[in-house]
Amino acid sequence: MSQLLPLLLRLSALLATGLLFALGTTGCFSNKQNEGAQLYQTHCASCHGEQGQGLRRLIPPVAASDYVATHRSYLPCLLRNGMRGPVVVNGIEYNQVMPAHKNDLTDAEITNLLNFVQQSWGNKNEPYTIREVTELLGPCHGSIIR
Structure with missing residues (x-):
């Protein structure tokens, strides 16, 4: 019996370590799954709204944006470089400055953010791949891979 107790204690320690590792890695992967939503909240929601509704005119x-659906190839550069001048969305003209994200979003983060928008709030658009976003950022000199 005295030899069994140390073995049981070691087994318990191994099980506890395995459980902590599993819980820690699950949290890591689930954070990546929600990265697009988190990036939207950090970089976009203060202007475009918590639910993507925009702000009046x-x-x-x-x-549910026709612009998001029809300007797929331009959206990565729009995020990277921002925008000035008029834009028409769902038949309404807007003319405010959209800030650039020149150095604070990687290609992967832009991909995740765009995929969140592409699949949220009535948008049912095809998701981007990182390769596609990197290629689309090429002409606007906006690719950042870390």
């Missing part, structure tokens, strides 16, 4: 919506 000042800031265009990204929810």
Whole structure:
């Protein structure tokens, strides 16, 4: 019996370590799954709204947005370089400055953010791949791979 106790204690320690590792890695992967939503909240929601609804006739919506659906190849550069001048979204003209994200979003983060918008709030658009976003950023000199 005295030899069994140390073995049981070691087995318990191994099980506890394995459980902590599993819980820690699950949290890591689930954070990546929600990265697009988190990036939207950090970089976009203050202007475009928590639900992508925009702000009256000042800031265009990204929810159920014809612009998001029809300007797929331009959206990565729009995020990277921002935008000045008029834009028409869902038949309404907007003319506010959209800030650039020149150095604070990687290609992978832009991909995740765009995929979140592409699949949220009534948008049912094809998801991007990282390769596609990197290629689309090439002409606007916006690719950042870390």
